[in-house]
Amino acid sequence: MDYTFLKRQLRTKAVHKRSEIALDHALWCAREIVTRFNELPLKENAVVSAYWPMKTELDVRPLMHSLYDKSVTVCLPVVVAKTDPLLFRRWEPEAKLVVGPYGTEQPNEKYEAVTPDVLLLPLLAFDRQGGRLGYGGGFYDRTVRELRQKGNPVVIGVAFSDQEIDQVPLEETDEKLNFVLTENEIIKGL
Helix, strand or coil: CCCCHHHHHHHHHHHHHHHHCHHHHHHHHHHHHHHHHHHCCCCCCCCCEECCCCCCCCCCHHHHHHHHHHCCEEEEEEEECCCCEEEEEEECCCCEEECHHHEEEECCCCCEECCCEEEEEEEEEECCCCCCCCEEECCCHHHHHHHHHCCCCEEEEEECCCHHHCCCCCCCCCCCCCEEECCCCCEEEC
């Protein structure tokens, strides 16, 4: 079955729904994510990949600062090419970010490339079975697939609780989440 049209419709609806979240609520959610993250069963000294928020994505920068302050290695994804997996470069609060493809902000080549143990992924919608609806470029799916072939990364979708839907239509190339982290709870996926 071709899910292209269905996913396109779901993306449009999800973007609209997320844009209706009030700024003060979004700021509160960003702080709550820090608390929820600390409740996750993660290995010590894990390298954590975050994301620099775009538009109305849940802001994980407070979490990035909290992790950095605890001496956790934090990194950000770097888009290398349209069909390649993402590369990850170390992040620090003083890091100068450069504009990458699709309007992303990413560390430049001055920052060391690292392999994350934990990936925080932005999303448009999620379900309770670990399904994630992204933007459709396949970057995270390719990256997660490659990392899972080499090891056992913990893949966590970060979202407002309002982004939950009954079921994300998944294709063979879609990678599932281990957890979904919202302002209210941690949802076990895989």
